[in-house]
Amino acid sequence: MNTAIIYPKPNQRQIYEDYSAKIYRYFRYRVKNVWDVEDLTTTVFIKVYSKLDQYDGRHPFGAWIFRIAHNALIDYMRKKRECPVDQETFSTLTATDKLPEECVLTQETTEGLWQKVHTLTKDQRNVISLRYLADLRMNEIAEILGKTEASVKILHFRGIKKLQQMMEAKA
Structure with a gap:
């Protein structure tokens, strides 16, 4: 008997509303340049929307989208060779x-x-x-x-x- 949980695919609007702020904060913590943070966030959503049909539903959607974000960050760091330190990021979170x-x-x-x-x-x-x-x-x-x-x-x-x-x- 297969008891695997199948997670539903959310629609594009729901994806953006649920994850845009979280992904932005995830990048903002690691990347100094705000423009790069916005570009990375946009890139993630483009990848998510274009690969949405590849999401198989066996794993939580949040884990899938953050894996895409994590991979995008790794690619960015390789290209920029930037140390992900930004000390003023969290002052805006108070x-x-x-x-x-x-x-x-x-x-x-x-x-x-x-x-x-x-x-x-x-x-x-x-x-x-x-x-x-x-x-x-x-x-x-x-x-x-x-x-x-x-x-x-x-x-x-x-x-x-x-x-x-x-x-x-x-x-």
Whole structure:
């Protein structure tokens, strides 16, 4: 008896609405130039739409689309030979309904945290960013990175633990 889950194919509008912001944030974290981020995001959606008939439904759609995004980023990095570090990216992600003092403190903490993320291993950085910037589940991250879910959970745990230690040492 075959009990495999078959995931439905979403329509193009739904795909864009559900994933455009997540993919943009995923690229923005790694690429300095905003124009390149927009180009990469557009490229991903062009590839997704052109290959939509190749999506077989056996894996979560989010994992499939982020695999395309991840591959596009790898291609970009090979072409640009750019180190994916952008320290001002996360300042735009803070809430604006706080008092100015709270905003400054939150911004400093966020910037400090994401600066420390850059000290993690490449695999840990990938897992942390896919988990918290793209809001993906562990099984989707595992599929995107071509790793087992258990290894992704270990990378996540060790990365978070290392970040906690660095933040506590700072305090």
